[in-house]
Amino acid sequence: MMRPAPEGLTMLGQATALPASPEQAVLERVANPHPDIAYCIRFAAPEFTSLCPLTGQPDFAHLVLDYVPGQWIVESKSLKLYLGSFRNHGAFHEACTLDIARRLVATIEPAWLRIGGYWYPRGGIPIDVFWQTGAPPPDVWVPDQGVAGYRGRG
Numbered sequence: 001m002m003r004p005a006p007e008g009l010t011m012l013g014q015a016t017a018l019p020a021s022p023e024q025a026v027l028e029r030v031a032n033p034h035p036d037i038a039y040c041i042r043f044a045a046p047e048f049t050s051l052c053p054l055t056g057q058p059d060f061a062h063l064v065l066d067y068v069p070g071q072w073i074v075e076s077k078s079l080k081l082y083l084g085s086f087r088n089h090g091a092f093h094e095a096c097t098l099d100i101a102r103r104l105v106a107t108i109e110p111a112w113l114r115i116g117g118y119w120y121p122r123g124g125i126p127i128d129v130f131w132q133t134g135a136p137p138p139d140v141w142v143p144d145q146g147v148a149g150y151r152g153r154g
Contacts, residue, residue: 011077019085022099027107028078032069038111038140041073042066045083052122053090060120061093064145065104067113068137074108093119097129105133112136118147126150 009028010016019025045063052059063083082103086096097117105113114132128149136142 009075009078011081012075016077016081018087019081021089022082022085022103025082025085026078027082027103028075029072029108030075032071032073035069035071038068038137040066040068040136040140040142042143043074043076043079048083048086048096048117050086050096051088051090053092056090057122059093059096059122061096062118062147063097063100064116064118064147065100065113066115066142066145067104067108067110068140068142070109070111072108072110074104079104093117093127094129098131101131112140114142116145116147118150121150121152 009030010026011028043063043065045061045065048061048063050059050061051057083100089096091099097115101113101115104110110133112133112135114136115130117129119127119129126149
């Protein structure tokens with residue numbers, strides 16, 4: 001039996017089209033079920049895709065998002081659709097990675113957030129992009145992101 005989505009959510013329990021762009025994508029949030037506990041949430045997107053803004057060629061990355069929630073957590077279907085909206089979006093690696101992090105911070109107001117953008121090489125050079133809001137809260141276990149630096153065939 002399907003339950004209705006919590007009030008205010010527009011995507012759960014129904015077919016939802018992939019947004020045409022990150023600007024059109026809606027990131028939704030829900031109340032943190034444990035606001036009294038500091039804990040880490042991780043999302044990994046190992047097949048993230050965007051477009052080079054100059055050539056239109058696809059760029060690929062393995063994104064890892066870690067955050068310690070405050071009063072809100074991101075609704076995962078909306079995050080999946082938001083990340084998918086970059087497939088036809090032209091932006092450099094640095095812009096994609098930091099735009100995602102800043103949008104999440106603005107939407108869910110986490111106690112702490114970090115993003116690792118592990119981009120696959122184009123032109124022979126991988127570009128990895130890392131950012132965090134500050135030091136993680138004490139007494140929160142934040143595991144290593146577990147993505148090895150690019151080594152090619154060597």
